[in-house]
Amino acid sequence: MIELTYNDGSGNAVNILVKPLSGTVNWRLLRNTTGTFTGYDDPDAVVVYEGLGTDATQALDIDNLKNGTRYYYREFDYVGNTWVDGDSDSIISVQDDIQVGDDPFEIVLHRFEDGLLCEIESGRLVTSSGLIDVLTAPPVWDETRWPAVTVKVLSDAITDLVIGNRIRPDVVSGDQWREFKSYFGKMTLEITGWSLNINTRILLRQIFRRIINMNLDVFAASGFYDLTWSQKDAEDFTSYAAPTYQTKGTLSFTYIMSEARLIPSVDEVRVHGEASYSINP
Numbered sequence: 001m002i003e004l005t006y007n008d009g010s011g012n013a014v015n016i017l018v019k020p021l022s023g024t025v026n027w028r029l030l031r032n033t034t035g036t037f038t039g040y041d042d043p044d045a046v047v048v049y050e051g052l053g054t055d056a057t058q059a060l061d062i063d064n065l066k067n068g069t070r071y072y073y074r075e076f077d078y079v080g081n082t083w084v085d086g087d088s089d090s091i092i093s094v095q096d097d098i099q100v101g102d103d104p105f106e107i108v109l110h111r112f113e114d115g116l117l118c119e120i121e122s123g124r125l126v127t128s129s130g131l132i133d134v135l136t137a138p139p140v141w142d143e144t145r146w147p148a149v150t151v152k153v154l155s156d157a158i159t160d161l162v163i164g165n166r167i168r169p170d171v172v173s174g175d176q177w178r179e180f181k182s183y184f185g186k187m188t189l190e191i192t193g194w195s196l197n198i199n200t201r202i203l204l205r206q207i208f209r210r211i212i213n214m215n216l217d218v219f220a221a222s223g224f225y226d227l228t229w230s231q232k233d234a235e236d237f238t239s240y241a242a243p244t245y246q247t248k249g250t251l252s253f254t255y256i257m258s259e260a261r262l263i264p265s266v267d268e269v270r271v272h273g274e275a276s277y278s279i280n281p
Contacts (some may be wrong), residue, residue: 001021001075002018002029002073003017007091007093010095014060014061017058018075019057019190020051020077021079021084022054024053024054024078027052027078028047028075030048031045046231048073061093067095067197070091075087085198106109106177107142107218108189108251109134115191115215116134116211117169125204132145132149134148134257137150146196147195149191151191153186155187158185160256181259182257187252188251193247193249194244195245198245200248205231205233205249210248229251231249
C-alpha cells in the first residue's frame, strides 16, 4: 500500500512511503502521467523502486520529474505466486522549500543602512547630500555620492549539514506538518568605508565599531554566534580620479539556517494489517 506521497522540498522529486501487504515476497512501485496501469510489468510505466519483504520503505523518485506535472504511482505486491494490484496515489511535483529566517548578509546590510542613517540624523556624520549609500559592490567614481560604504561577502561556507530535528524540531499545527532541514554556516563579510579625506575615514571607522557594538543583541537574536570584528585602513591612489581613503572592517560569525517544507499530516496511525489509518489530502 502507498501510505504517504509528498514532495521533496528541493523540487523535481517526490517521496513515496510504501507498506507492502502481509506475505509479500517482493514488490514494485510504478509511475506514469496517465493514472492507468496495465500491470506490474507495464511497459509504459517507470519503475521507481523494487523491494523485498514487508518492511515499510520510503522511496525517493527523482527520475526525470518536472515541476508542475501530475504523476501517478501504483504499488504491486507479489504474494502467493501472484502479483496483487495495489492502490494508487498522485501528486503534482513542486518545489516547496521555504527559507526560515532572513539571509545573514541582508541582516548585516540593513543594520548598517539603519545605523548610518542614525549617525546622519544625530549630526555625528555629515555628508554633502545628507545621505550615505550602502552598496554591495565597489563604488563607480562618477555614479557615487561620497563618502560611501560597501558590504560584500568574502566567504560563506556550510560547515555542518543536519537532517532531522537536531537543531529545529518539526512542527505539527492543525493539518500541517512542517519539517525542517538545517545547516551551520560560517560567513565572513568585508565592510568598507570609502572617503575622499583622512578625517572622514577616521569617523567612519569609529561609526563602524559603534554599529557593530550596538547591534550585538540583534545579531545574537538572529542566530549569529562566535562573532569577531577587526578593522584596518587602506588607500587607493590609482583607481579613481582622486585618492580614496578606506577603512576596512572584517565581520565573521557562525549562523544557523533552516529550510522548511510541508508534509501531509497523518490523522491516525495504526499497525498495518490490524487496522487502518487516514491521511489528510
